[in-house]
Amino acid sequence: MAGAHDLTVELGGTTALAGISVDVPPGRVTAVVGGDGAGKTTLLRALLGRVAPRSGHVDVPPAERIGYEPSTSGVWPTLTVAENVAFVGAAYGMATPDVRARADDLLATAGLDDARGRLGHQLSGGMRQKLGFCLAMLHSPDLLLLDEPSTGVDPVSRIELWRLITAAAQGGAAVLMTTTYLDEAERAATVVALQEGHVLAAGRPDEVVGAVPGTVSVGDGPADERTWRRGRTFHTWSPPGADAPGRAVTPDMEDTLIALTLARTEETR
Numbered sequence: 684m685a686g687a688h689d690l691t692v693e694l695g696g697t698t699a700l701a702g703i704s705v706d707v708p709p710g711r712v713t714a715v716v717g718g719d720g721a722g723k724t725t726l727l728r729a730l731l732g733r734v735a736p737r738s739g740h741v742d743v744p745p746a747e748r749i750g751y752e753p754s755t756s757g758v759w760p761t762l763t764v765a766e767n768v769a770f771v772g773a774a775y776g777m778a779t780p781d782v783r784a785r786a787d788d789l790l791a792t793a794g795l796d797d798a799r800g801r802l803g804h805q806l807s808g809g810m811r812q813k814l815g816f817c818l819a820m821l822h823s824p825d826l827l828l829l830d831e832p833s834t835g836v837d838p839v840s841r842i843e844l845w846r847l848i849t850a851a852a853q854g855g856a857a858v859l860m861t862t863t864y865l866d867e868a869e870r871a872a873t874v875v876a877l878q879e880g881h882v883l884a885a886g887r888p889d890e891v892v893g894a895v896p897g898t899v900s901v902g903d904g905p906a907d908e909r910t911w912r913r914g915r916t917f918h919t920w921s922p923p924g925a926d927a928p929g930r931a932v933t934p935d936m937e938d939t940l941i942a943l944t945l946a947r948t949e950e951t952r
Contacts, residue, residue: 684709684742685706685730685742685744685826685859686704686705686706687703687729687730688739689702689739690703690705690729690738690739691737691738692735692736693737694725694734699725700726701880702738703882704882705882705885706873707857709855710855711871712860713858713873713874714875715862715875715877716863716868716940717877717878717883717940718944721879724830726877727751727861730743731746731828732746744824744825747776747822748825749824750820751819751827751828751829752812752816752827752829752832754831754832754834756815757815757818757819758803758806758815759803760803760804761803763803764814765786767803767814767818768782768817768818772786772821775822782821785823786821792847792850793814793816793847794843795817807840808835808836808840809839809843812833813843816829816832820847820851820856826857827858827859829858829860829861831860834864841864841867845870852872865936865937869935872887873885874886876940878943883943883944883947891936892934892939895920895934895939896922896946898920899918899919899921899931899933899934899938900918900927901918901932903916903929904917906919906929907919907928909945913937913938918932920942920945
């Protein structure tokens with residue numbers, strides 16, 4: 684099974700990952716969530732072998748069996764869709780007939796079949812991200828790493844992209860994706876919540892929600908420094924044993940990530 688084990692990474696004198704362990708089983712989507720500086724991209728770079736760990740280790744397939752889509756999509760802007768595919772296929776040493784057959788399937792599924800002659804910079808943001816996914820999947824990798832693949836993508840393309848990601852896992856790939864969209868994390872088989880290089884919680888989405896200590900409540904106004912606004916209401920996290928200032932609710936993934944972050948902040952004070 685792919686993953687990281689007791690992994691510590693230091694970048695520029697800062698601990699980017701602090702002894703974290705993450706499993707990425709085949710046939711499932713693992714979503715890594717967290718704010719800026721949480722360590723999401725560093726984790727992917729460590730799995731790719733682009734940063735060396737100070738301690739711990741990663742278990743991954745050979746480089747040629749890994750697919751990677753960076754947050755920038757990885758699409759060459761001055762090449763057409765067809766040229767992007769041909770270039771990546773050649774880089775992986777794929778035979779031309781295999782590239783064509785695989786591209787026919789992927790591009791049709793991604794809704795890009797009629798865009799083969801368009802340059803990368805002429806594609807919409809959603810089309811570029813979907814093409815980046817197709818390039819990462821072209822050689823049918825065992826491990827697929829996706830760095831915020833849907834950031835900045837329109838809602839319809841997000842849905843289409845998620846279908847592609849799900850299909851990759853159903854085809855047997857081990858999929859690890861970072862995301863800023865917590866509704867996407869709720870669809871994953873496993874969620875890993877990171878903050879400042881530490882794992883706040885990991886497991887099925889319901890297990891991560893259940894890991895929140897204390898209570899999340901909803902009220903009409905701010906209560907204290909543990910309160911955040913959600914639309915017209917205010918949500919508050921109260922530590923175990925403390926009185927909740929509003930109506931207790933079952934947190935969703937957004938509430939969960941905020942509450943876990945607040946709880947860890949209090950623990951480290």
